[in-house]
Amino acid sequence: GAGVSQSPSNKVTEKGKDVELRCDPISGHTALYWYRQSLGQGLEFLIYFQGNSAPDKSGLPSDRFSAERTGGSVSTLTIQRTQQEDSAVYLCASSSKIGGGGTEAFFGQGTRLTVV
């Protein structure tokens, strides 16, 4: 597609339920990032994927969070047993190179997750 696409745009879920957030990166981009944006907290790095290399999961806040990237394209971020503190906007970005090396990261519109 023309840009990074995320779905759903909004998700309201009950505490304790699992949720899946989807990201379709720009075609051909090998690097894919997930960030979490909470009010006043800026962008918190969660995980990134670079080609066939092992993902960097160092930003995942707990073992309730996991992500996968199938076929080097679409990525799914899964949050199990959601908690109210998981409420945030989850942003996905893709880039043709890792770490911004030589190019920019393009962001999707985000998924606003509300846990009630």
Add this chain to the structure above:
Amino acid sequence: AQSVTQPDIHITVSEGASLELRCNYSYGATPYLFWYVQSPGQGLQLLLKYFSGDTLVQGIKGFEAEFKRSQSSFNLRKPSVHWSDAAEYFCAVGTGYSTLTFGKGTMLLVSP
């Protein structure tokens, strides 16, 4: 690991006045530096980027930023602010080996 500090959480500027948003980074080598803007309800849009060469970079919407290695800074400037510039601004650093690291953002308010 790299880090980014944006010391100002909020800044209010009168329309037509000049603007400078501060950004300091921590990284041992020359980083890749970015400024992004996020308008309410919108995604992040790249304003400008620094990779190498000329330390003064021009971006979209009349913004510019200057890389100062000695101060580990990459401050964003605009000579005359417009009401439409009201948004949140994020500085980010990349190394080419790991993820992009963002600052906590500076919210710009523009007064009439």
